[in-house]
Structure formats: C-alpha cells, structure tokens
Amino acid sequence: MNAESSCDKPLLAEEYPPLAGAVTEVRRTVRTMLTQWQVPGPAAEDILLVVEELLANVIDHAQTPFRITVDRRGSTVQVAVRDRSCAPPRMREVDLTALRGRGLRLVAAIAQRWGYDGEDTGKTVWAEVAV
Template sequence: MPQPTTRARRTGHLGYSETLPREPQSAATARELVRDALTAWGLNDLAEDGALAVSELVSNAVQHACRESIRVVVERTAARAVRVAVADFSRAKPAVREAGDGDEDGRGLFLVAALAADWGTDERRWGKVVWADLEACG
C-alpha cells in the first residue's frame, strides 16, 4: 500500500500527497488524507468540505482519466486556506454540466464549485491537475 508523502511548501507548511490506484475505492483514502492534513494544520472547520471536494475530484478522475493511477495533493496556501488537487494522465478538461432530475451523476463539479472559493484545471505535458481552493471563515 503506498504511503502519503510530505514535503515543505513555499508557505512553510508541509504539503501532503499520495499516489492512488484509479479506482472508486481511492476516494475514501483521499478523504482520509485531506482530513488528516487539515487536522494537522488545525483547520478542522474545512475538513468535511475538503473531504467532499476531493472525493468528487477523485470520482471524476476515476471515471474520465486514463492510466492506472492518480495523485492527490493537499497544500496549505495561506493561514486559513488550502488547495486540494487531483492529478491524472488525461488532457481532457472537466466541465460543470447541468444534471437532470433523474441523472445519477453529473453533479460533482457543480458541488466542487459550490464548496470552493475557486477551482480550476492546470494543464500539464502529461495530463492535468484539477484543484479546488477552500477558505475558512474568520
């Protein structure tokens, strides 16, 4: 089982990341990583929003990406802000779409947009990184 890695970031805080298999069960591991990082930083009030956002990003990567792995990254970007991100090997950009009343999926990025102060996609030569920035109140 892969272990999460930590690395000091420009903000002076450790960043957390883990490479996971591109399978639905990885969403649970990603949620745990986000909760652990936010607890370590004393940002417990962001833990549930962060866990939900990363779960949706992982689910999107599992459904639409290629290759067998994804990478989850959690970074503290400011005293009361974090970025959760999922890197995958697909260059196809995600898009928020309107889900119908009977649709069982299609609401993930809409939910991420509602939870996050900002979200987006950074293109890479090998694929992309989809991220969500979360900010704590006060």
C-alpha cells in the first residue's frame, strides 16, 4: 500500500458546535474508528489526546463550529480540525502555575508533524501521529 493513499475510510464529521459535549461525541467516534483500524493502544491514546487538545483549542479560542477529519495514511494517522477563525494557533510560553495552556505543546510532543493551513474563511490545524 502506498503511504500517500488512505488505507481506511476517513472520518469526515458533520459540523459540530463549539461545546464540550461535542468533544465527548467525537472522542467516542474516533476511539471506535481506531479500534476498527486495529491501532495499538498506546498510539490510539496518543491520537485521542491530540483530538482532545485540538478540539479544546477550537472551543476555548476559535469559538466557532468545527469539522474534524481522521485519516489513516500508512503508518500514520492524521487528525485535522477545521474551524472558522482565521487566527493562527499560538503555542504559549510555559507557565508552571497555570492549569491550562499546554495543548499545542502536547500536540507537538506527540505528533511526528503538526501545523496549520490558513484560509480566508478559517483554518485547519492538523497533526500526524505514528501508529
């Protein structure tokens, strides 16, 4: 199989509202998908953490409806979250006293690669995790 093509059907979610309940629904769906794809436990947990962090950023910062795509590409799974905010993602300085604000640092530590694609109508933040 060619690493450029998807070996399994990607999740192309309907648009979700920027609410915490949507994260629970998406996480459940992605977990089921990863099980069907036979993604090993540690990699599946890493992917689920990336999903949670990217969605938390949409809810906390973009505050717009979003779409998520999860696509297996050979030995990686790509998670991509599209929102309607044009503001680029911003990695914060580490504040050891803060309870939050480490999401993109976690994504960067877990993912082989991550980034974002900006457009006139929003952006897509993506991360690729090895499986």
